[in-house]
Amino acid sequence: MPRFLTDFIQACMDGLLTGALYALIGMGLALIFGVMRIVNFAHGAFLMVGMYVSWVLFDKFQVNPYIGFLISGLFLFVFGYLVYRALIQPIRDRSDFMQILMTTGIALILVDSVQLKFGADYHQTIIDLTNRPPFSFGAFTLNRAALLSFVIAGVFIVGLQQFVVRSRTGQALRAIAQNREVAPLMGINVTMIQGFSFALGIAMAGLAGGLLLPALYLFPSVGEDYTLKAFVIVVLGGMGSIEGAAIGGLVLGMTESITSAYLGQQWALAVDFILFLLVLSLKPSGIFGRQRA
Template identity: 40%
Template sequence: MQVLLQLLISGVLLGAVYALGALGLNLIFGVAKVVNFAHGEFLMLGMFAGYWLMTLTGINPYYGAPLIGVAFFLLGLLFYGGLMRFTIYKPELTQVFATLGLGILLQNLALMAWSADYRTVQVMPPGFESINFLGVFVPTNRLVAAGYAAVILGAVIVFLKTTFTGRAIEAVSQDLMAARLMGVNPNRIFLITFGLGIALTGVAGAVLVPSFYAFPSVGSFFVLVSFVVVVLGGLGSVAGTALGGLVLGIVETGTGYLAPDLKEATHFVLLILLLALRPHGLLGVKGAEKETLK
């Protein structure tokens, strides 16, 4: 029983981390219908931002995450204004190559700037690395990251449901033409969405760096995980992102315990099964993955 509880708690905490990392990817796709293949590299930059913030100033990345979020919001505005606004109405392959090329560029720039060394930060005092809960050891870093994930996911849902800008974002996501007829400026909404999506990705990276190593190619791992979470939970669904992350985290943890050699294969198996059997995900709207901006 204790083993099952340990696996469940570990899976939930890991799933919350995965959901936090995938939220920015799903938000951008839900509104702009753009699959950002540079998502992993933006998350990698967020991890390095958290690392260097701690290394150079001593500011804990958990405390500095809001500041990093503001910086990455501006980076997201630049990402849209400098690249994506020229491809937003173009064929999907144009968007794929644009974001994929940007991802390769960012990864190589990071490699040139910081080398391939693995980096992390120690933010918890000695002796507080884990908490004993009913005989189950809970990593403190994962617990804090899960708390961040819960707060951010809840805040995004409240923002989308209760604010004028949030409702405009949902309107553009559901029906671009109808939103235009209601006086919504799609280009402004796309700009805000890309800024918000990249900001969330940067915050996720800063929160994750105490738990994972930061290195230039770490985004390749997280982008695969994020795609699985997005497809599993539902394209464009924030609540689906949370559910998809939890399901993946629990499945991966259970698989890792029963058959450690198959742990990494979990992502590929789930992705293939979902694309074949339920491409719109658990909470996604059927046909959302086929919608376009035209």
């Protein structure tokens, strides 16, 4: 195989591994923003909390992050539900900007509380798996930990998609998304379901946070970039589409990886945003989106 081709394929594969985690983050926001129409600027902050939960388990109780991430997810589900009931629900029907302000405030509080509790110090989570020689086949190599994260993320992506499409709760959720006035008449407890889906979206961020932990360093403002990235993913995939967000995540991961390989890694984030602006101005329904709801 010629060199340029192997390089390209390698970059794509690396991008897919990261992309699976992006997909998980994006699907969480797709539930909250795409389906529930809550503009959540605290998504990255919740992801950060997920990372800290998993890190504390690792640091204090030697729980492997590949188990700890489940607890992160559960913790954030409960936490997300409480935050929804206390702070989001009261402003549920207010303008987008009030939601943006509120979630920005929540993000600030989360980041600063974590900094006060754990300090601003950088932490890393080294497990045996991350430092092992990579899994290699032919001319290609893949990081084992990233590969494991990819597989786990895949399971949750498919699981969430099936849940939203098939379960009664998922159907109720989509019913509310389609018509919030009629849904209660169909016997749907709107408040409960909305709280539930907000919590579910946050839990996805928590799971992704746990899975990202071995690959990233941890510090209180680690989540900042992920808030914007999550919105980019949702827009790429087409508003309101859970499946679209999954694909959007993979696309974003590959875009970053290819940008790094050919343009330089420092441009990856800028290319994310340029892609976002292009999609918004040229094809606002998203690359794969159906008509916007």
